[in-house]
Amino acid sequence: MSAVTTKIVEKYTLTPKMDASELSQYTSEFLKNLTDDRKRNQARRCLRDGFKFSSEQVSVIIPNQRGRVNKTKVMHEVLCSAVNLATSDSYQVPDGYQIPDPTPQNSEETIGDLAQRILRDKLSVKDVRVEAYALVLSAPNANASSSRLSRLRRELRNLGASSEIIDATKFPEITKEANEI
Known part of the structure; x- marks a missing residue:
């Protein structure tokens, strides 16, 4: 069995009874310690065969990167960029204006409605950029x-x-x- 995998599973007492959302918080720990494809594949086998995790759970814990940047990392960087753009010294959020919430509760506005609101409210280029980032963040x-x-x-x-x-x-x-996808 993979020593790294065993160490992490025992350290955090991970079990196959945990749901995927609970397991996803340990993804970065696994990816930090499993630096190449061979090690990740070995760890996947260890989780599946040795610890009896389902294939779905294993793919959540150790996502298949296929030589590209981890999507979670990219979306985190996009989120940070949006926050930095909206809160930087060069751009002040106008009074009464809030950065849109990219969660499903805010998804009732269609893209067509968003375009109409951008033009109707005569949003500045920076405001449009923030709105576009919020749209990016709402995508899976x-x-x-x-x-x-x-x-x-x-x-x-x-x-x-x-x-x-x-x-x-x-x-x-x-x-x-x-x-790249």
Whole structure:
């Protein structure tokens, strides 16, 4: 069995009875200690065969990276960038304006509605960028994020938005991640 896997499982008393959301908090610990594909594959086998975790649980604990950046890490960096953009000294959030909540409770507004609100409220380029980041954060993965941004750009073009506003919704790092998938 994998010594690293055994050490982590025993340290945090992980069991196959735990649900995937509980196990997901230990993903970074495994990825930090399992530095290459061979070690990760060995650890997956150890979790499945030795500790009797299901395949679903194993894929949550040790995601298949396939030579690309961990999606969780990328989305965390996007979230940090959005927060930094909205709270940096060069950009002050106007009084009464809140950064949109990217959670499902806020998902009632369609992308078309968002485009109309951007133009109706005459949002600044920085505000549009924050709104676009919130849209990115509401997506489950980079492909969906890229698709939602493309749809927002199309809606804005159809409504006659300036190219400056449309360009504010472009995030090359999201497009790159979506293309890698």
